[in-house]
Amino acid sequence: MMDWRAERDSALLALEREKRPALRAEAADQLFQLASEVPGRGPDFVDALPRLLVDKQPEVRRAGVRLATAVLPEDEQPATLLPRLRDDEWMVRLEATGRLADLYRQDLRGALASMLEDPMPEVRFEAARGIAGLGHAAGLEVLLEALDADLLRFRALGALGQLKDARALPAVKRLFHRWLLPAFDKTQAAGVLAELGDPEGATYLLQRAQKKKWNPDRALAVELCGAVKAPGALEQLKAILDDPKDECRGAAARGLGRLGDERALPWLLALLDERSADEDFRLDAADALWRLGLPEGRERVRASISTFTTPEGRMELEELVQEEP
Template identity: 65%
Template structure:
């Protein structure tokens, strides 16, 4: 097995000696991958982080932001990201704004507000998405405008659902009723409508949960829980408890997001069923954890050793660090 420290040092040396921009960017990304393979390595990448963030090439600095999320503490990361918002490179500003949006920290609202004025539309969108996560409507018009952008509209709909501002209703209704809207996007729009109390959104989501062979069914199932569709508790239960239903995992995640304690024993039954597919069991773990009940959390910790694949163990470790 290759020594990861030797690989790190070799890749860093290649970055310093290489002159071709693409090759240098690839080397920087490889350094991030090496660090990401094992969280315990983070402390040994501090000097590498400083090197990437100080690089003259924007793509390398952008990779440095990704490395910073692995190396820096929760207290250190916001300051570093905020400092990158003034970078001359568009990619760096975009990466930093998106990372700040993902943090959803109230103390960073001012930083996001400034980026709503950035000349680059994609950066303004990331800032608006972050403001929506903070339940602030300053970026509402940017999110509505993004419904006309095929590359952004799915995430824009998700942000509008999270924001929950009724001023978005006319635009979302128009999009939802449009011709040739892709199934996933129409279902996502239905989720926004349901979140805002519109009956047509509720009805659409429930109907999609019955379309067993539709590609967007899993999304509809999970959204029923996330936006707390009336009547979804029993609907999701029936899907969860059907061994032949391919959307059992989506139902488990949806029940966790629904937040009804009645779902705990149903989720525990799937989570602790060692004969069930591992991905379904992991979805049940996610649902149990999101319910936030002490009994469920204790049972999650108790069954962690029954998952054997490295991927499952890594996912569990990350989940246990999250606040329910």
């Protein structure tokens, strides 16, 4: 098996010598994947970044934007990403706008607002999503328009749920009642309704969360019950968490973390300590305990790292406990 450094060098060589656009784009994407696989590899890819960002091929420049977010500290990323908002190719502007939106920095609101005028609707959407995440409604109309786009609808609803602007309620309600709306979109819409104070949304989520029959969006409904603080969510989520045969135990743990009720502390600790439980469920319990922010819960999360059997599980917890309180 080839060492990752050898793979990096091979990808860089392909970018330099290869003439076929598809293979050059594949090599650029491989650099991003290699840099992202393991924390700490970033410095070994920094030297490649300027080369990708000025490449004549748009797909390579787009991969360069992605690579920037993998190898640069967050506070250094805007200086590299902002000039990409003026790239001639829309796919590069799209990537840069989305990556800047994901930084959730108030000082970037002006730059994101400028992209609301971009000729491409996908770019305008990324800008609107980012502005909504900062608590501003400048992109509200763009988000409402995106409710009619199959590929953007789910994320548009997520942004509207973050924004909590009551002006979105009529459009979201119409969408919720649309005939043959995909299950995940309907559940996401119910969450937004609940966030905007419409009780129909919370009622739907609680019904969808019940273990009557399998449905693909049940885990989403379970977690959203906690996120929107649906009446009766505490009891519903505890029942799911306590059932060792329920496949949504992890979603229930995440929901309890987002609900923020301190009464969930002993229940989440019990799942964290349940060695026979699926490791993903235990990780969800750890995440929920960290989100609750109680000293006892956080201390138990720190102490539990060594009890996880997979390197991936231990790494995820180590990254969790390094987050700011």
